[in-house]
Amino acid sequence: MxxxxxxxxxxxxxxxxxxxxxxxxxxxxxxxxxxxxxxxxxxxxxxxxxxxxxxxxxxxxxxxxxxxxxxxxxxxxxxxxxxxxxxxxxxxxxxxxxxxxxxxxxxxxxxxxxxxxxxxxxxxxxxxxENRERELQNQLMEYEPYLEREWVKSVLIGGTSSPLTDPTRMLERLGWKNAQFMMLALEIKRQGRMEGISVRDWHLFRFAVGNTVEELAGQEGLRSYFLELHSHHMALLLYKPLSWPTEAFRSEVLSLAGRIISSVHRFLNVKLHIGAGLRKDNWLAISDSTEEAFQALAERREPDVALPCVYVYNEGGCRRSAPRNVRPVRFFQEMADAVRTFDEPRALLALDDFFRKDGSAAQLQPDELTAIGTQLFAILSFTLYESGIRLDDELPLTELTKELGQLEDAQQWNAWVAEKVNRICSRYTPNENLKHKETVDYIIQYIHEHYAENIHLQDVADQVYISKNYLSTLFRQFTGETFGDYLTRVRMEKAKSMVLEKKLLIAEIAERVGYRNVPYFTTLFKKHTGRSPTEFHKA
CATH class of the missing domain: 3.40.50.2300 (Response regulator)
Structure with missing residues (x-):
């Protein structure tokens, strides 16, 4: 009116x-x-x-x-x-x-x-x-966390950032202006407890490791940005103001790396290896620190005496498997993203960019190409495992290793990788199941990011435009459990880490993981751990 x-x-x-x-x-x-x-x-x-x-x-x-x-x-x-x-x-x-x-x-x-x-x-x-502009603004606000993650990811691995993102605004928002940076590359070892676990448990393990890493960084007084990369690899960017003493910052970062390894092993019984890149005083050089961190992690040379399983990049003593301007981390991530959806053209474009963007990759020696090829297919193996596919069934490791050793130059290596990508994508052609898998993956990610909120299956179903009942069936089909059960497991994993920290009251922990009814939270906690929060706290 x-x-x-x-x-x-x-x-x-x-x-x-x-x-x-x-x-x-x-x-x-x-x-x-x-x-x-x-x-x-x-x-x-x-x-x-x-x-x-x-x-x-x-x-x-x-x-x-x-x-x-x-x-x-x-x-x-x-x-x-x-x-x-x-x-x-x-x-x-x-x-x-x-x-x-x-x-x-x-x-x-x-x-x-x-x-x-x-x-x-x-x-x-x-x-x-005005209503359309308001709706657009609301949509942009909803997508802002995603845009931020994608922008940070492009900075960390040296990729191309979205034109929708304003770097100046991002630097202000993240606190990266006048800051110094160091990158830690984390690798989860698939051994012991990690062998033979289900895909859903693998997601949960990564979530638990990420929680522990971020909480420890906060306790050290370091500002951080945690990013999951390809399956068993993660990246942790640490930064402080440029006014902070350089050696003190470096010491804090390496001390944190040691604490991460010991805490993750103690609380989760999971073994990590960590590579540390060099300190940078400009955000544009962060991707260099990323490459250095993963280079140190890949070579595993001369771990710190006081910090076993922490490998620090040494520009003079570290043997690089590629020239400085070759970016294997970015290449690995782009290939993993493409193969995850069996997008052969996208994978071949990433391969072409790796060799032709600056010409440096084409100068790699056979042993350097073998090292990169071995890492690439280890990453693709982990990536496909998340989709329930065992790459070893199609491309046995012994066969890959043998063939890599017979390649004589970059041209042969390029053709060999292209042929393997074709075999993978031809066999596992995208279909309706893949679309459903991507939907379920989105829901899993949503749970991990919003577990503290009062979320329901209907809320998520509305976001992916699928009926609640059908989505419930899909979720159970791909994960083996209901949406509610998975949400509860994620909350309990988060609650366990908070209880072990011994910093919050049980009621505070309950609220932080989405429960206002403390007795109900206590009942669920005991059901999942076999002990009440108080008993777990004293263990």
Missing amino acids: WTIAIVDDDRQALGGMSRLIPWEQLGARLALEAMDGEEGLRLIEASQPDIVITDIYMPVMNGLDMIEQLRKQQYTGKIIILSGYSDFDYARKALRLQVDDYLPKPASLATIREVLQRVIRELAERRAL
Whole structure:
């Protein structure tokens, strides 16, 4: 319903206007009446009508002065002047004040209806545009965490960032201005407890490791950004202000690396290896630290005496398997993302970029290519395992190793990788099951990011445009358990790490993992761990 205000010092004109306006036909109602500009200004400020119809000559404050004050107050409604005077100076001032129409008194019913219909149509169009802009802004806000992750990922691995993301704004938001950085590359070892686990448990293990890593970084007073890369590889960017002493920062980072390894092993019985890149004092050099960290991790040379399983990159003593401007980490990530969806053209484009973007990869020696090929297919093996596919069934490790050893140059290596990618993508052609798998993967990621909120299957079903019942069936089909059971397991894993930290009350932990009913939380915790939170705390 549109609202209209009428301001005129002639009581008869007020009554006549009220009778002339076809309110019902216009979908409008009378918001207020006033008999001078000062009263009109006060009432309009209070009620903010959509349209103001006003005379010019009025006592106390005339119509033009009232309009001028409204414009100063950012009033955005439509204004129509209805006056018995046709003074040119008044008309010119009205034009300057962006009045929508200037009608002579008396105005006919047809003229009033025509003018009001036009301004209401303009108001409706403006409101529709504002609603679309608001919806777009809301959508951008929803996607902002995703855009941030993708931008950070591109910075960390040296990829191409989205044109939708403003680097200046991101630097401000992340606190990267005037900061120094070091990268830690983490690798989860698939041995012992990790051997033969299900895909759903593998997701849960990665989630638990990520939680532990981020919490430990916060305890050390370091700012951090944690990023999952390809399956068993993760990256942890650590940073502090440039004003912080360089050696102190480096010492804190390496100390944290040692604590991560011991804590993850103690709490999760999972073994990690960590590579550390060199300190950088510019965010544009972060990807160099990433490459150095993974290089140190791949070579595993000379671990720190005080920190076993932490390998620090040494520019003088570390044997690089590639020239400085070759980016295997970015290449590995792009190939993993492509093969995960069996997108052969995308994988071949990544392969082509790796060799032709700067020409450096084409100069690699056979032993360097063998090392990169071995790492690549280990990563692809882990990546496909997450989709329930054992790459060893199609490409046995012994066969790959033998063939890699027979390659003589970069051209042969390129053709060999392209042929293997073709075999993988041809055998495992994308189908409806893959789309469903991607949907379930999205839900798993959503659970891991929103477990503390009051989320329900219906909420997620609405996001992926699938019915609740069908989505429930898909989730159970791919994970072996219900949405609710998986959500509870994620919450309990998070709760376990909080209990072991011994920093929060049980009630606080319950609330932080999505439960306001503490007894119910305690019951679930005991069901999943065999002990109450208090007993678990004392263990």
